[in-house]
Every structure is written in C-alpha cells, then in structure tokens.
Amino acid sequence: MAAFQVISPLVAYLEAHGDIKPFAGVEGERSKLVTLNFPASAQNGDPFYFASDSTLDYNNATITAIELVDVTTNVISQTQQGYKDNITTASAAYGYLVFSDNKRQEIAMIPLYNLVRRLNSGKTTFLNIKTQIWQNCYVAVTDILQFSTGSTAFTFRVSYVPKY
C-alpha cells in the first residue's frame, strides 16, 4: 500500500508562494566563502561593506541561503588581509547583516547570531534575495568593543543559484 502523506493546506499554500521549503532542502546550486575585514577606525553603526563580487549581484545570482562561520565552526579564514580568526558567537550578538539593492534600499536585516547554523540545530537560514548588489550589502555592529578588529574577520558561506 502506498504511503499516504498528509500536507496541511497552509503548508501547501506557503510552499506554492515560495515562503517555505524543507529544512533539509537544497540550499543552492553553488556556495562560496566570503570574508569581510573590519575597516580602519570602525565605529558602532558604520556599514562595513563587502568587496564587490559580481557573481553575487542580482543580475548573476539569486542568493538562497547564508551561514555565518563562527570560530567554533571554523577557526581561521583567509582574508584579503591575511589569515584571521573568525568571530565568536558572543560577539555575533552585537552585529547584523543587511542586504541592499542597487538603490541602497534595505531588503533584509538579519542578526549575525541567527546565521550560525550550529546554534539553530543545523538548520540553515534560507533566503530568496533577487535584487541585491553585493557591494551594497554590509555588516554593522552595535558595540565595536566586543570585537577584536585587528585579529578577527567575518566569514559567511553564501549559497546561490546562478542565473546563467
């Protein structure tokens, strides 16, 4: 006898509208590590913009998931300023990530702590960001003293689906 699967009307509705997908579902066709160093004289609330990466701009990719790699997940990352420690989750509580489009309108604002996969029972943060300009996206912090700005950096694993 074939298995009978019960799906609630609400789940079916949300799936059809692209609001949800299985937590173990495909994160994206590709993923890459992106690092972000602290700028010189970083201040609370300053946007720390990502370096330009056209493969992650909206005309080339839809961003489908993102993960903050904390120091427990991976100790060190290679950045444009050499090898740096990744940040701790205690520090992550003092920062947030903002996705912006080509008019610098904020599409989504997500606290960094939320993006640490292991703190959320292994469930990644799904996205469907289609209008982003990567170099307009940024991280900001609310207390710079919680970070070792010279020796640490932010590392993200970005999952995406290329448009071509």
Added chain:
Amino acid sequence: MNNLIIKRSQIVRAQITGTPAVGNKYYFTDVPNLSRNNVILYGFEIFTATQLAKTPQNETVIPGSTNDQAVITWRDNKKIEFVYQMPIYTAIRSLNGGFIVLLKPRIINLTDSYIQLTDTTGISSNEVVAANIYYDIVGE
C-alpha cells in the same frame, strides 16, 4: 518539515517605557516604510540579548534570562489579534530546533501589535523586545 525562506525582513522592537509592569501593552515602534498597512507577514522570530544584544538603534534588548517573561500579540489591519499572547520563548529560533514561526500570511498593523510582560524580574525600563519580521510587500 519546512522552514521559512527570507524574502524581506526588518528588525522591529517594542520598548518597555516607564517602570516595567505586568500586563501593560508595549506597542511596536513605527518603522516608516512599514507603516502603511503594506506588509504581509508570513513569519517572525523574537530576539533577547543572547541573540541580539542591542538593536541597530542602540537600544538594549531584554536579557536572555527573561525569555520566559513576556508574550507577544500581532494585530492585523482589521484589528484582529490573530496571534494573541504567544510566549516569546516559542518564537526564539535557537531555542526551538532552529525553526522560524510560520503564519498564515496577513497584512499586519505593526504599531497596533504589542508585547506584554508576565513577570518584570530582571527587565529594566527602556529595554526592548526585538523581533525580526519576514514579509512581502502588498502588490509586489
């Protein structure tokens, strides 16, 4: 089992103004681009200081130890309290297996929605309860 996909999100907050009191309604602060009843909410989560120590507006978020002392009510644009007094603990993702609360999509009135405290121990005046709302724009 499914989890939410973030299409648009915004950190919103309800401030504990004055001496914290049980039962008072602490309404969410206005966000200009979300204030025209133009937001269709389909999910949300709550943050205490463990997840977000301060908001982007530099307001202190209530301590993680008080995550069992508040409830949230969401009102829609018809003044219906479609989520009434839900414990905020239930909406903290990292405490609930990484799942984000899903809702039947509704147009919300942000500034009509509110937080209530069930115990004020450890909560100070001017602290905020922060939430991330996941939404679509009406007509988009």
